[in-house]
Amino acid sequence: MKSTTLVVFIAFVVVLVSSPPQIESRVVVESTKPPCTTIDLTGCWPELFDKTKxxxxxxxxxxxxxxxxxDFIKNPALRKFATxxxxxxxxxxxxxxxxxC
Structure with a gap:
């Protein structure tokens, strides 16, 4: 009986070691920062030139x-507008x- 238990235990260990569990991990990074390549002035044009609220x-x-x-200030093309x-x-x-900055 002892040898049968030992054989079953060894077989169980071999199965566990020979097939490690498949673990998939991913890192998802979501940015809330909008793209910073252009300045959007939607709804701002008249006020900017009239200097009104x-x-x-x-x-x-x-x-x-x-x-x-x-990013706007560091961009030479946008700096004059942003500042x-x-x-x-x-x-x-x-x-x-x-x-x-």
């Missing part, structure tokens, strides 16, 4: 792009602090 649509658009402001007096004024009207 932006519409709610404009403020919403500017707030959605807030994670991109440092303009009009941009500072629009951000201030919308309650968005100007970034410190």
């Amino acid at each position: 932006p519409s709610a649509q404009c403020c919403g658009t500017l707030k959605a792009q807030q994670p991109c402001y440092c 303009s007096p009009e941009a500072h004024l629009a951000l201030g009207f919308c309650g968005i602090p100007f970034p410190t």
Whole structure:
């Protein structure tokens, strides 16, 4: 009886060792940052040139792009727009602090 138990135990261990469990792992990284290649000024044009309080649509658009402001400032093609007096004024009207990058 002892030898039968030992054989069954060894066979069980061999099966376990020879076929390790298949474990699949993935890392999913989701970014909430929008693409930062262009500045979206939807609903902002008249206010930017008139230097008046932006519409709610404009403020919403500017707030959605807030994670991109440092990228805009670092981009030579966008820097002049992102750091303009009009941009500072629009951000201030919308309650968005100007970034410190």
